[in-house]
């Protein structure tokens with residue numbers, strides 16, 4: 001399973017760090033929406049869904065968390081533990097977010113506005129969706 005991670009450049013100097021991200025240069029889409037998740041309880045698992053079209057970049061800008069990815073055939077666990085690491089998640093990928101440190105802030109850059117009809121929230125439906133797309137090829 002191919003996982004795309006981005007290592008962003010930090011402009012550090014004696015005042016601290018700054019990371020600047022530009023669409024198409026640092027990640028491959030136009031950003032229509034930004035959201036962030038924080039104050040997540042340690043035993044909470046978020047996500048439990050896939051998207052039909054949405055592309056996202058996940059950056060844990062403070063603290064750490066883990067991301068479980070599942071393409072319907074293989075799974076992978078990715079640790080996001082620094083503000084210069086971006087995880088690119090395309091559509092057709094089941095994701096869960098968990099093991100949030102108490103100070104974790106997970107920033108998400110998204111290619112589309114919020115649209116509930118783009119969500120697949122049932123895992124069996126996700127598997128059927130992947131199977132149907134593969135049989136089209």
Ligand code: TYD
Nearest residue numbers: 033034035037045046047048049097113114
């Ligand atoms: P939810 O999809 O449950 O979050 P997660 O994927 O982290 O488990 O979203 C939580 C709530 O926030 C839900 O009521 C929908 C709302 N929401 C928006 O209004 N806009 C957004 O961009 C997102 C991601 C969620």
